[in-house]
Amino acid sequence: MKANAKLISHAPLGALEILTAALAADMHGVNEIILQNLQSEVALIPQVASYLIAAGGKRLRPLLTVASARLCGAADDTCHGLAAAVEFIHSASLLHDDVVDESHLRRGQPSANDTFGNQASILVGDFLFARGFELMVAAGSLEVLKILARTSALITEGEVLQLSLAGNIATREADYLRVIEAKTASLFSAATEVGAILGNENYRDAMRNFGYHFGMAFQLIDDVLDYSADAAALNKNLGDDFREGKLTCPVILAIDAGNAAERDFWRDALLTETHTPDMFTRAQSLMHKHRVFDAVRQRAENHAAQARHAIQQLPPQPLRDQLLDVLDYCVNRTV
Amino acid sequence: MKANAKLISHAPLGALEILTAALAADMHGVNEIILQNLQSEVALIPQVASYLIAAGGKRLRPLLTVASARLCGAADDTCHGLAAAVEFIHSASLLHDDVVDESHLRRGQPSANDTFGNQASILVGDFLFARGFELMVAAGSLEVLKILARTSALITEGEVLQLSLAGNIATREADYLRVIEAKTASLFSAATEVGAILGNENYRDAMRNFGYHFGMAFQLIDDVLDYSADAAALNKNLGDDFREGKLTCPVILAIDAGNAAERDFWRDALLTETHTPDMFTRAQSLMHKHRVFDAVRQRAENHAAQARHAIQQLPPQPLRDQLLDVLDYCVNRTV
Numbered sequence: 140m141k142a143n144a145k146l147i148s149h150a151p152l153g154a155l156e157i158l159t160a161a162l163a164a165d166m167h168g169v170n171e172i173i174l175q176n177l178q179s180e181v182a183l184i185p186q187v188a189s190y191l192i193a194a195g196g197k198r199l200r201p202l203l204t205v206a207s208a209r210l211c212g213a214a215d216d217t218c219h220g221l222a223a224a225v226e227f228i229h230s231a232s233l234l235h236d237d238v239v240d241e242s243h244l245r246r247g248q249p250s251a252n253d254t255f256g257n258q259a260s261i262l263v264g265d266f267l268f269a270r271g272f273e274l275m276v277a278a279g280s281l282e283v284l285k286i287l288a289r290t291s292a293l294i295t296e297g298e299v300l301q302l303s304l305a306g307n308i309a310t311r312e313a314d315y316l317r318v319i320e321a322k323t324a325s326l327f328s329a330a331t332e333v334g335a336i337l338g339n340e341n342y343r344d345a346m347r348n349f350g351y352h353f354g355m356a357f358q359l360i361d362d363v364l365d366y367s368a369d370a371a372a373l374n375k376n377l378g379d380d381f382r383e384g385k386l387t388c389p390v391i392l393a394i395d396a397g398n399a400a401e402r403d404f405w406r407d408a409l410l411t412e413t414h415t416p417d418m419f420t421r422a423q424s425l426m427h428k429h430r431v432f433d434a435v436r437q438r439a440e441n442h443a444a445q446a447r448h449a450i451q452q453l454p455p456q457p458l459r460d461q462l463l464d465v466l467d468y469c470v471n472r473t474v
Numbered sequence: 475m476k477a478n479a480k481l482i483s484h485a486p487l488g489a490l491e492i493l494t495a496a497l498a499a500d501m502h503g504v505n506e507i508i509l510q511n512l513q514s515e516v517a518l519i520p521q522v523a524s525y526l527i528a529a530g531g532k533r534l535r536p537l538l539t540v541a542s543a544r545l546c547g548a549a550d551d552t553c554h555g556l557a558a559a560v561e562f563i564h565s566a567s568l569l570h571d572d573v574v575d576e577s578h579l580r581r582g583q584p585s586a587n588d589t590f591g592n593q594a595s596i597l598v599g600d601f602l603f604a605r606g607f608e609l610m611v612a613a614g615s616l617e618v619l620k621i622l623a624r625t626s627a628l629i630t631e632g633e634v635l636q637l638s639l640a641g642n643i644a645t646r647e648a649d650y651l652r653v654i655e656a657k658t659a660s661l662f663s664a665a666t667e668v669g670a671i672l673g674n675e676n677y678r679d680a681m682r683n684f685g686y687h688f689g690m691a692f693q694l695i696d697d698v699l700d701y702s703a704d705a706a707a708l709n710k711n712l713g714d715d716f717r718e719g720k721l722t723c724p725v726i727l728a729i730d731a732g733n734a735a736e737r738d739f740w741r742d743a744l745l746t747e748t749h750t751p752d753m754f755t756r757a758q759s760l761m762h763k764h765r766v767f768d769a770v771r772q773r774a775e776n777h778a779a780q781a782r783h784a785i786q787q788l789p790p791q792p793l794r795d796q797l798l799d800v801l802d803y804c805v806n807r808t809v
Contacts, residue, residue: 181635235600239593258574261596262634265570269626272607276619284611291604299597300516
C-alpha cells in the first residue's frame with residue numbers, strides 16, 4: 140500500500156487539490172483530530188507518528204469518507220472522527236508494511252523504520268490502530284464499528300496472503316485480486332460506506348461499490364507504476380515490489396505470456412535475495428514486450444467504469460463530479 | 475508481558491486449575507470462540523495464531539473476565555466473546571513483543587517469530603488485534619468497547635515507554651510503575667471491569683481495582699522472576715530483561731542501593747550488546763546483596779493486599795475465594 144505515497148508526492152495541482160479545497164473546512168477538522176490523537180505522554184509516539192502522518196500525505200482515504208458523507212447529506216461533523224480513524228488504520232498498516240517489506244523510503248524521505256527502528260514502528264503502528272479504534276468508538280455507531288473492525292481484519296488477511304504468495308510464480312491473477320481486494324479495496328470501500336451511513340442509508344451500497352472499485356483500480360495502477368513510473372519523477376522507488384518477490388498483476392501477466400526461458404527468469408528473479416539492476420531492466424523489458432502495462436491499465440479502467448456506474452445512483456452535484464475527477468486522476472496517473 | 479507464559483508452564487495443580495475447573499463450561503465456551511476466530515482462508519494465519527494461542531496457556535486474563543462476570547451475577551454468555559477478545563489483545567501484544575525483544579523462546583518452545591519469521595508475527599499480531607476488536611463489537615456494548623479501545627492504546631503506550639527507557643539507568647521507580655501499569659495492569663483491570671459491567675454495574679469500580687492491583691502484583695513478580703526464578707524449573711528463560719536492557723524494578727532498586735562501581739557496572743551491562751554469563755551472575759549477586767528481591771516482593775504483596783481489599787466489597791462466595799487463591803498463587807510463585 141505505497142500508492143498513496145506516490146500519489147501525494149507527485150500530484151500536480153489537480154483533481155485531488157480541487158476536492159480537498161471543496162471540503163477544506165471538513166479536512167481542517169479531520170486534520171485537527173488527527174493531530175490531537177497523535178499526542179501521548181510517551182514522547183516517542185508523537186515523534187514517530189507525526190513523522191509519518193503529520194508530515195505528508197493528501198489524506199486520500201479520509202477525503203473519501205468526508206466526501207461520501209457530505210455527498211450523502213450528512214449534516215454534522217461525526218464524519219471527521221471516522222475519517223481520522225480511517226487514516227489511522229491506513230497509517231498503522233503503512234508503518235507495519237514498511238517493517239515487513241524492509242522499506243527504506245516512504246513519501247520521498249527515509250521510512251519511519253529506517254529513522255526510528257523496527258521496534259518503534261511496530262509499537263507505534265499498534266498505537267495508531269488502537270487510537271483509531273478509540274476514535275471509531277467515540278463516533279458511537281455499532282454499525283460503523285462493525286464495518287471498520289471487519290475491514291481491519293481483512294487488511295491484515297490481505298497482507299498475510301501477499302506474504303504467503305511472495306516468490307511463488309504459480310500465483311494466479313485470482314489470488315492477486317484477493318490480495319488487493321483485502322489489503323486496499325476493503326479500506327476504500329469502508330471509507331465511502333461509513334460516510335454514506337452517516338448521510339443516507341439508501342446510498343450505502345452505491346458508495347460501498349464506488350469505494351471498492353476505486354480501491355481496486357487504485358492498487359492496480361500502483362502495481363503498474365512500481366515497474367513503469369515516470370523515471371524523471373522525484374521520490375519514486377521503482378522496483379520495490381520486484382525486489383520483494385511480490386506477485387503483482389504485471390508480473391503474473393508477464394509470466395503467463397512468457398516462454399520457458401522467461402519463466403525461468405521470473406522464478407529466479409522473484410526468489411533471489413541479491414538483485415542486480417540488470418534483472419529489473421529485464422523484467423521491465425519483458426513487460427513491455429508482452430504489453431503488460433496496457434493490459435493492467437485496462438483492468439483498472441474496467442474497475443473505474445464500475446465505480447463511475449455505482450456513483451451515478453446519486454443525484455448529480457458538484458461534489459460527485461469532483462470525486463469522479465479524483466478517480467480519473469488516480470487511474471490515469473503516471474507517477 | 476512474558477509472565478503468563480511462565481505461570482502457565484510451571485503451575486502445579488493448584489489455584490489456577492481449581493478456578494478453571496469451577497468455570498469449566500464457561501472456559502470451554504471461550505475456547506470455542508477463540509478457535510473459531512483464529513480461522514481464516516489465509517492458511518498462514520491459523521498456523522501462526524494457533525501456534526501461540528491454541529497450543530498453550532491457561533488463559534489467565536480471559537479467566538479473570540469470566541470470573542468477574544459470574545461473580546457479579548452475569549447471567550448470559552456475552553462474557554465468552556469478551557474474554558476471547560481480551561485473550562486476542564494479549565496474544566497480539568505477545569507476538570509483537572517477541573519481535574520487538576527478539577525473543578526466541580515463549581512458553582518453553584521456540585517463539586512464533588523464531589518459527590515463522592518476524593513478518594508473519596507482525597501481521598498475524600495485527601490480525602488478532604483486529605479480530606479481537608470484531609469480537610468486542612459483536613458483544614454490542616459501547617461502554618465495554620470504550621474501555622477495551624482505551625486499554626489497547628494504553629498497552630502500546632506502555633510498550634513504547636519501556637522501549638524508550640531501555641538502557642537508561644536514570645529511570646526512576648515511578649517511570650517503571652507507569653510502564654507496568656500501562657502494559658500489564660491496564661489489561662487486567664479492563665478484563666475484570668468489563669466482566670463486572672456484564673453483571674452488576676455496582677461492582678464495577680471494585681472489580682476494576684481488583685484487576686488493576688492484581689496486574690501490578692503480577693508484573694512485579696514477573697520482573698523478579700526474570701532474575702530469580704527457580705533454576706531447576708523447566709522452560710524458564712532467566713535474564714531476558716537484563717539482556718534487553720530493561721529497567722525493571724529489581725534493577726532500579728539495585729542501582730539505587732549500589733555504590734559508584736556498581737552503578738558503572740549497571741550502566742555498561744544495560745547498554746552493551748554483548749553479554750557474558752558472568753555479567754548476569756554479577757547482576758543477580760548485586761540484587762541478593764541489596765535484598766532487592768524481598769523489596770520487590772513486598773511491593774507486589776502491597777498491591778495484592780489492595781486487590782484483596784477491593785474484592786471484599788463483593789459478597790462472599792466460593793468463586794470470590796477461588797479468585798483470591800489465584801491472586802495468592804501468582805504473588806507467591808517462584809517459577
